[in-house]
Amino acid sequence: MRLPGYSYDPRTHAYRNLATGRFLSREAITDLLRDVADGAGNRLAALGRSAVRGEITPRKFYELMQREVKYAYNAAAALAAGGWDRLTQGNWGRNGFLLKTQYGYLRDFAADIAAGKLTEAQAAARASTYGDSAYSRYWELDRQKQETAGVTMARWQTAGDDKVCVECQALERQGVVLLSRLPNPGTVHPGCRCDLVYEK
């Protein structure tokens, strides 16, 4: 039996649930993105702890991390693009380019674990930042699509709770500004889960 699926409207950058006929709100997509980034981050953190405990070798840690990070990057890009089939060769290539940089950092990370420089907590925290980088990959591609569509203005939106950091509060206070003046969410600090809200 085929499950109800989704369609994607490239003009409005919106997904539609084919079972209900309703468009998914932008908030639903960014909430989903947060769930995925946090879920991936938790899995990566578990790998970091396992490596420090000696349950996996640093080399195995690198291998498992590089695969998980690659999948998270690819999924984040597909979410921004409107589905797997909308990812272009350029999108895949950009993922590969970004991953190469991340893997360099990952090698250093594995070397630090091998040298006994990290506690379990430190390794878990550092590993989970790779979930942040997947989160930022979504925003990089999403921003690119918006810029292509002629959007030039945006505002920073925090979660509005007591966990919001000082930097993100300051970005939000700026209100609507040139999109080019705002960083990608996920890059401001570890665990950043802010949004960009585009202004037409």
Place this chain on the structure above:
Amino acid sequence: MPTDADIEEDAQITDLDKERSRLWWITADFVPDGYNRLLYAEVERAAA
């Protein structure tokens, strides 16, 4: 530790990586119920 050449190779995205990425999304327990088919939007649109 991996060499620069290893990293270069690891960063390549093969067709197998693409399939595994799709599987990763479909099977991930942190993807909420109902969203596992979201990224197949184009396929579903063609079939609709």
